[in-house]
Amino acid sequence: MRFSTKGRYGLRAMIDLAVYSNGEHVTLASIAERQGISTNYLEQVFSTLRKSGLVKSAKGAQGGYVLAESPSDIKVGRILRVLEGPLSVTDENDENSSGNESAIRKCIRVNVWEKMNSSLNELVDSVTLEDLAEDYRKRNGIDSTMYYI
């Protein structure tokens, strides 16, 4: 029952970008250094994030990445679905929800897996990237007001 490294590292990189960007482009090298993730790996993750419209890139000396929307408008569930696909505790292919699904299996699917899935999706959609960025600033003693001076 694990999220892949893409989802895990991708979420941390998005939090980092939300905290350190403040509208400016941030290089993957600086995210990589702060978060202890390889730049090569971040390139793959950011390619996915860019295609989905969550981040924008700029080339050149001042290049890097910036969030495409305000962090308060980005639900964490959206980031995770972009990186991981639909969030479900069971694999669709394993689940035999066709006509010959046994009575026990149907009871388990409806009462267990579907309830876990809806709780999971509700939770990740109730948290925004800004919520996590705010938590990160607090934990790391970063004053958010300094960016607005």
Next chain:
Amino acid sequence: MKISTKGRYGLEAIVDLAIHSSEGRVNLKSIAERCEMSEAYILQIFLILRRAGIVESIRGAQGGYVLARDPSQITVGDILTVLEGPLAPVPCIAEKVKRSKSNCDRFENCTARSFWEGIMNTLNDVANSITIEDLVKCYNSSISQNIELDYYI
């Protein structure tokens, strides 16, 4: 992040055992037939569940398995935790739950980690709120509905 075959099959086999326990001890072969699983795989799962005190085995010609507790006293969370380990969406939390030291030096102060813990707690809450008895009741009512349908046709 998926529940493995072991967790899914184990839960199904336990519900089947609970349904048929009223007839006394249940042999693995009959569970395997009804659930369309291999007997060897169910045996492997039941050995783990026996060690965890969820099922008891009775040896002999009339041997088989029974639930070690009333179905109302066994939750889905009990079964999944035994078969899957902690429902931890990321490795660093699983290590913490198992009380081994996390490999990550950012662990204590990590925003992402506390978010993932929230997911684990939510999944555990759901799993712990459903008992095997609830699933047996669901099964019984679906079966009785089918019988009524047959009757009226």
